[in-house]
Amino acid sequence: MPNFPSGNTIAEVAALIGDAARANILSALMGGHALTAGELSRYAGVTAQTTSGHLAKLTEGRLIALEKQGRHRYYRLASQEVAHALQGLMTIAADGPKRHHPIGPRDEALRLARTCYDHVAGRLALALADSLSKRGYIVFADGAALMTEKGRRFFSGFGIDVEPAAQSKRPLCRTCLDWSERRPHLAGRIGMALLDRLLELGWLARIPESRALKVTKAGQLGLANTFQLPAGWMDYSAPSRIP
Template sequence: MKEGPDFTRVAALIGDPARANILTALMSGKALTASELAAEAGVSAQTASAHLAKLRDGTLVAERKQGRHKYFRLASDEVAQVLEALMGLAAGSGHLRTRTGPKDQAMREARACYNHLAGDMGVHMFRSMRQNGHLIGPEDALRLSETGSEFVKSLGIDLENLPRSKAPLCRACLDWSARDTHLAGQLGRALLNQILSLGWAVKNADSRVVIFSKTGKSAFFETFRP
């Protein structure tokens, strides 16, 4: 490439299998240590540190020291969006990695996609909000309607005091497992946080799976009706 952004460098950073595993683990939204990420990547601690240095220098991850430990997380929402898009592209092209066991189905039902709800539950929530007129406009210019604003306020979400972010309020995100759309953006983050705050679900400590209780699932479907 003679001119323009050098996306080949970013692609090379993401394309390494170990680094891809590290980035996927950070899609949980949690800050993780180098040793935790080494286990996720299936490499030694020394190799993981080398990979993390490259990802940090490439501004894909950010590092934070807390006491004797260093924690890593995705550098920005923009990085998460790129990873989401690549996951959707890979799934649509038939490039899927399969892990057998109960987590596989659990991941498809409900998971944290960086900071918002994904999987079948996330797709259901998006579809419900569309059908009820809470989310309007084309998917590339999605916005919250007046009734949508009242709806999310009724759930306890203060739209005027959401955490500051470069992300749009509403963003349509292609779900790699359901091959349908779920909600990202500031509102997607706020809805997942509220679902967790209401006690409807909890995040699995060892994965990106979001586990709904029986009563929580009932409350979720009662709230997000077709």
């Protein structure tokens, strides 16, 4: 029975995430923005003192990192890997038969488009993935994704320069399972670059205090043109055809 590599510290990490207040903090940071301790305390739903303790623990556990800036302290997720692990937990947390779907306007905005750490998620992400796939720019095959040469040219023309080699260890192109729609969408370095570019163009805008993204008027036009999205992509579709 003694058989494990070294310290089985999965438990420590999971315990760190396994507190409601801390999970709220981490979820908030999944938005991809660095947030102050004060903001996080509001997300967490506990007082500033308590939040401070939580933040110290999360930092100690290397799940988040902080950057001091004046009298503020900005916290962010420590790494890609943390975001990925949280994503994995979200996937199984959303599971089960207790999917209430208490759809409100806020919820609907999140379902349409939101950030998932550093890339776009929600129906928009799925529409983009479908388009990129259909036009042969990116090949999705059951959970994996690869960019084609044709795709490289397209992205380059769109203002996203794909670095030549894999000099960065960061996944160039990967998929990420959507918790609201339960289908994979585009993540990885390309997913990040795409989000950045769409924000830069003003096609998407961050909604303050939220992970949701607003599709601007210009964005509706530009996205439809550039990616040839189907007409009704913004409309609410039947929730999640689960396997």
